[in-house]
Amino acid sequence: MRLQSDDVQHDLVRAVRAGLGLVAGPGGRLDPAEVHACLADLDLFALELPDAAGGLAFGMACAVPVCEELGRWAAPDSYRAGALLADLIQSPEQDSRGHGPSALAGLLPLLAAGRTTAGLAAGTGVVATSAADGWELNGDCALPDSPAEAAFHVVPARRTDGTALAAVAVDAPGLTCTATRRDGVRRLSLKGVTPHTLSAPLHDADDVPSPLLVRARIRQAAYLLGLAAGAHRLAVGRAAGRRQFGRSIGENQAVAFPLAEQFAHLEAVRLLVHEAGWDSEGGRPAAVGATQSLAYAAEIALRVTAHAVHVHGAVGITTDSAVHRHYRVAAVEATRWGAPTSLWREAGALRLR
Structure with missing residues (x-):
C-alpha cells in the first residue's frame, strides 16, 4: 500500500476543492443542487463505474479522496448515494423472487453523466415484507440532504433474514416526504411501496458484510x-x-x-x-x-x-x-x-x- 497519495488523487482533491469553492455561499454553506452540478461537471459520478456504462473505472482508491474532500466542506453529498445505487444495480445477487438489480441496468449511463440522482436514507424503521408481486416496504426513515431532483431513494429495509437495500422511485405510490424540525433532514414514509429492486441481505449467514x-x-x-x-x-x-x-x-x-x-x-x-x-x-x-x-x-x-x-x-x-x-x-x-x-x-x- 502507498502511504502517500498519487498524482491522480491529488488532482481529484484539488478539482473538487476548487469547484466547491466557486459555489460556496457565506460561511461555506452549499446548496445540494449546486454541489451535484459541480460533481457532474467534473465527471465524478463516472469515477467508479466501468467503461461499458460510460464510466472512468478509476476504482475505490480514487473515490476515497473525493468523499473525504466533500466531508471537509460538510457538503450535501449526492456522490455516495449515486455510487451506492450504481453498486446496487451492478450487484450480481438477486432477491428470492428474482426482482434483481438488473432491472435498473439502463440507469448506469445516466448515473455516470449525473443526469440521474438519488437520495440516501438512514435509519432502521423500514420493513420489507414478501408480497404477491415481489416485496412491499412499510415504515419511516430519515432522508438527510437529498437532492431536490433525485429520481430514486436508496432505503435500508429490514427483512426476516437481515437488512437489505431497496431502490425506490421518488414518485412511487405510497411514498411521502415531509419536512422535519432538523435543517436539511426530511422524513421518508413508505406505505405499501413496491421497490424497483431489493438487494440480498447486507450480511451473510456468517455475519460477514457483503x-x-x-x-x-x-x-x-x-x-x-x-x-x-x-x-x-x-x-x-x-x-x-x-x-x-x-x-x-x-x-x-x-x-x-x-x-x-x-x-x-x-x-x-x-x-x-x-x-x-x-x-x-x-x-x-x-x-x-x-x-x-x-x-x-x-x-x-x-x-x-x-x-x-x-x-x-x-x-x-x-x-x-x-x-x-x-x-x-x-x-x-x-x-x-x-x-x-x-x-x-x-x-x-x-x-x-
Missing part, C-alpha cells in the same frame, strides 16, 4: 474523516485567531493539547480508510478494514466536531457558523451504517474468524 456494504462503509468512513478534518481545521484557525487576556486561546493547554491529539487520530484514521479503499480496489479482503475504519472515523468525527464547537464558544452554536454545520452533519452521518460500538464489535468478530 461487498455492497463494504464499499458503502469505505465511502462513509472517508466522508466522516473529511468532516472531522474540516472541523479540526476550523478549530485550529479559531484557536490561533481568537485572543483573550493578551494571547491566543491556542496557547492554553486545555485547547492546544486536545487539538494535537486529534490530529494524530485523524492521521491514523486516514491510513485505515485509504488502506481499506486500496484493498477493496485490488480485490483483497476489505471487510475488516472497512468496518474498523468506519468505527474509528465515526468516533473521531463526533469527538472532533464537538470539541471544535467548544473551541468556538458561543459562535459555534449559531446556525450560521461553519463549525456548527460540521457538528450537525456528523451527528446524522456517524451512525448511518451502525453505531461505533456495534461496528467495533463486528470488526473484532471478523478478526477472530
Whole structure:
C-alpha cells in the first residue's frame, strides 16, 4: 500500500476543492443542487463505474479522496448515494423472487453523466415484507440532504433474514416526504411501496458484510474523516485567531493539547480508510478494514466536531457558523451504517474468524 497519495488523487482533491469553492455561499454553506452540478461537471459520478456504462473505472482508491474532500466542506453529498445505487444495480445477487438489480441496468449511463440522482436514507424503521408481486416496504426513515431532483431513494429495509437495500422511485405510490424540525433532514414514509429492486441481505449467514456494504462503509468512513478534518481545521484557525487576556486561546493547554491529539487520530484514521479503499480496489479482503475504519472515523468525527464547537464558544452554536454545520452533519452521518460500538464489535468478530 502507498502511504502517500498519487498524482491522480491529488488532482481529484484539488478539482473538487476548487469547484466547491466557486459555489460556496457565506460561511461555506452549499446548496445540494449546486454541489451535484459541480460533481457532474467534473465527471465524478463516472469515477467508479466501468467503461461499458460510460464510466472512468478509476476504482475505490480514487473515490476515497473525493468523499473525504466533500466531508471537509460538510457538503450535501449526492456522490455516495449515486455510487451506492450504481453498486446496487451492478450487484450480481438477486432477491428470492428474482426482482434483481438488473432491472435498473439502463440507469448506469445516466448515473455516470449525473443526469440521474438519488437520495440516501438512514435509519432502521423500514420493513420489507414478501408480497404477491415481489416485496412491499412499510415504515419511516430519515432522508438527510437529498437532492431536490433525485429520481430514486436508496432505503435500508429490514427483512426476516437481515437488512437489505431497496431502490425506490421518488414518485412511487405510497411514498411521502415531509419536512422535519432538523435543517436539511426530511422524513421518508413508505406505505405499501413496491421497490424497483431489493438487494440480498447486507450480511451473510456468517455475519460477514457483503461487498455492497463494504464499499458503502469505505465511502462513509472517508466522508466522516473529511468532516472531522474540516472541523479540526476550523478549530485550529479559531484557536490561533481568537485572543483573550493578551494571547491566543491556542496557547492554553486545555485547547492546544486536545487539538494535537486529534490530529494524530485523524492521521491514523486516514491510513485505515485509504488502506481499506486500496484493498477493496485490488480485490483483497476489505471487510475488516472497512468496518474498523468506519468505527474509528465515526468516533473521531463526533469527538472532533464537538470539541471544535467548544473551541468556538458561543459562535459555534449559531446556525450560521461553519463549525456548527460540521457538528450537525456528523451527528446524522456517524451512525448511518451502525453505531461505533456495534461496528467495533463486528470488526473484532471478523478478526477472530
